[in-house]
Amino acid sequence: MNSYVVVDPSDPLVQDFLHLNDHRLRQERELPGGDMAGFFLAEGDHVIERGISAGHVLSTLLVDANRKKPLPSFIPETVKILLCGEAVITAISGRASLRDPIGSFIRPSPLSFSQVIQLSTTVVVTERVTNPTNMGSLFRNASALDADLVCLDSTSCDPLYRRAVRVSMGQVFAINHVRIPRFLEGLEVLKSSGFTRLALTPDNGALDIAEISIKEETPVALLVGAEGSGLTKSALQRCDYKIRIPMSRNVDSLNVGTAAAVALYAIREARRI
Amino acid sequence: MNSYVVVDPSDPLVQDFLHLNDHRLRQERELPGGDMAGFFLAEGDHVIERGISAGHVLSTLLVDANRKKPLPSFIPETVKILLCGEAVITAISGRASLRDPIGSFIRPSPLSFSQVIQLSTTVVVTERVTNPTNMGSLFRNASALDADLVCLDSTSCDPLYRRAVRVSMGQVFAINHVRIPRFLEGLEVLKSSGFTRLALTPDNGALDIAEISIKEETPVALLVGAEGSGLTKSALQRCDYKIRIPMSRNVDSLNVGTAAAVALYAIREARRI
Numbered sequence: 001m002n003s004y005v006v007v008d009p010s011d012p013l014v015q016d017f018l019h020l021n022d023h024r025l026r027q028e029r030e031l032p033g034g035d036m037a038g039f040f041l042a043e044g045d046h047v048i049e050r051g052i053s054a055g056h057v058l059s060t061l062l063v064d065a066n067r068k069k070p071l072p073s074f075i076p077e078t079v080k081i082l083l084c085g086e087a088v089i090t091a092i093s094g095r096a097s098l099r100d101p102i103g104s105f106i107r108p109s110p111l112s113f114s115q116v117i118q119l120s121t122t123v124v125v126t127e128r129v130t131n132p133t134n135m136g137s138l139f140r141n142a143s144a145l146d147a148d149l150v151c152l153d154s155t156s157c158d159p160l161y162r163r164a165v166r167v168s169m170g171q172v173f174a175i176n177h178v179r180i181p182r183f184l185e186g187l188e189v190l191k192s193s194g195f196t197r198l199a200l201t202p203d204n205g206a207l208d209i210a211e212i213s214i215k216e217e218t219p220v221a222l223l224v225g226a227e228g229s230g231l232t233k234s235a236l237q238r239c240d241y242k243i244r245i246p247m248s249r250n251v252d253s254l255n256v257g258t259a260a261a262v263a264l265y266a267i268r269e270a271r272r273i
Numbered sequence: 274m275n276s277y278v279v280v281d282p283s284d285p286l287v288q289d290f291l292h293l294n295d296h297r298l299r300q301e302r303e304l305p306g307g308d309m310a311g312f313f314l315a316e317g318d319h320v321i322e323r324g325i326s327a328g329h330v331l332s333t334l335l336v337d338a339n340r341k342k343p344l345p346s347f348i349p350e351t352v353k354i355l356l357c358g359e360a361v362i363t364a365i366s367g368r369a370s371l372r373d374p375i376g377s378f379i380r381p382s383p384l385s386f387s388q389v390i391q392l393s394t395t396v397v398v399t400e401r402v403t404n405p406t407n408m409g410s411l412f413r414n415a416s417a418l419d420a421d422l423v424c425l426d427s428t429s430c431d432p433l434y435r436r437a438v439r440v441s442m443g444q445v446f447a448i449n450h451v452r453i454p455r456f457l458e459g460l461e462v463l464k465s466s467g468f469t470r471l472a473l474t475p476d477n478g479a480l481d482i483a484e485i486s487i488k489e490e491t492p493v494a495l496l497v498g499a500e501g502s503g504l505t506k507s508a509l510q511r512c513d514y515k516i517r518i519p520m521s522r523n524v525d526s527l528n529v530g531t532a533a534a535v536a537l538y539a540i541r542e543a544r545r546i
Contacts, residue, residue: 137528137531140524141531143521143522144518144520144521144524144527145518146521171522171524174524210545245538247418248418248419249417249448251413251416251442251444251447254413254414254534255410258531261534261535262418262535265518266538272483
């Protein structure tokens with residue numbers, strides 16, 4: 001094993017793991033142009049295992065030096081292991097001990113939007129879903145309910161951001177995702193590739209989702225927007241159908257991950273009939 | 274207005290609002306026997322408004338003394354307003370300012386299980402749902418998707434706990450809840466009251482939820498358990514049907530709030546056919 005004991009929070013070995021709770025800063029560091037561009041973090045034995053089985057390359061693993069459990073056997077020999085003392089753990093996590101190890105993975109090359117949609121039959125498209133918790137939950141639900149792919153507009157947050165990876169329970173690794181280079185144009189590309197584009201909206205004028213009819217072989221793109229404001233007018237206008245989940249008690253919306261789950265379930269049922 | 278300026282965190286007027294983030298302590302203080310038994314907290318103009326419209330009595334409102342927006346007009350004249358300085362706000366929230374006011378409400382008297390189920394046709398029953406975020410999300414979804422009532426076993430957390438109220442977006446006020454005095458006995462009471470009891474489980478041997486058939490007028494109780502471990506064997510055995518949401522990619526479970534949303538949606542559809 002390739003392991004190092006780190007006792008000083010200013011040690012260059014651990015700089016990539018600092019400021020974990022500063023979402024904005026972390027996202028800046030990890031995205032193109034940042035000092036951590038090319039990497040993403042994932043926490044916990046289970047989620048790290050999912051990342052590795054999905055083919056991602058674990059580069060460094062940060063572990064509490066007081067960890068009693070042996071390291072899981074799925075950690076490759078080549079990984080750099082940082083065994084961190086209390087001062088380092090406190091600087092990183094704000095607590096004196098760290099239950100879940102943190103892995104730094106090599107970020108995969110982006111997929112090509114026009115190529116990857118050809119291989120998909122159920123796609124979730126996000127517009128302005130900026131909250132990493134919602135993004136993680138959306139991936140968990142999309143993965144469980146038969147979606148093949150998540151397409152993101154430029155303002156939706158990074159699914160490989162640590163909090164999203166965690167909330168997804170590692171399901172961000174089970175299902176592909178891709179950025180749409182130019183969003184509104186991308187919606188046209190989906191159409192010309194044969195997709196029926198369904199815009200999920202709380203609007204009362206929209207079609208009850210239980211009443212849609214979809215042929216089994218028709219590719220479907222489900223568009224979801226930011227919680228609260230929903231999809232933009234320009235996105236809504238470009239879709240083939242506006243659909244809604246009827247709600248009781250004037251509840252105005254569901255959480256975006258939950259709404260996607262119910263809609264994907266309804267799409268699956270519509271295809272079975 | 275009945276208002277007080279509070280600058281000292283040790284002022285007796287604000288003691289009920291301290292240690293907001295210590296979940297265990299807060300729950301102990303608010304439940305029977307605690308020094309705050311008889312009260313619950315709710316945050317934010319919108320959620321506080323929902324509490325008041327649902328008929329709950331707001332007793333005290335804690336506000337940042339630097340709040341610029343006038344107090345909403347729905348705050349009754351009789352409410353005690355605590356205008357708090359920075360030291361108090363910091364002691365309460367850990368931050369120097371407080372965006373959302375915090376209201377202390379009088380806790381309503383518990384409902385009677387055997388009475389309230391007579392008035393309900395779609396009931397969600399929780400067993401060991403101890404996480405307030407999940408509980409809040411469950412109420413939001415239950416309220417949106419036609420449930421009338423949430424019945425809680427003795428270990429499920431308090432829906433009127435601050436975090437649950439917040440995550441529910443105030444929907445804990447829109448839908449009744451009740452503790453089941455003796456859980457397994459309560460499941461029998463549901464049966465003798467005409468309820469079909471559906472146990473939600475990831476078990477592959479369970480019935481696909483899309484294939485259940487329910488008469489429109491049949492009362493249904495949907496049982497959900499703790500995330501991870503699920504319903505206990507004794508609860509599962511006492512139900513009329515075990516149902517599952519089929520999941521792709523070996524995803525083993527959905528979040529309990531999300532699973533309840535999909536199941537309630539499927540129950541609504543089953544009743545429509």
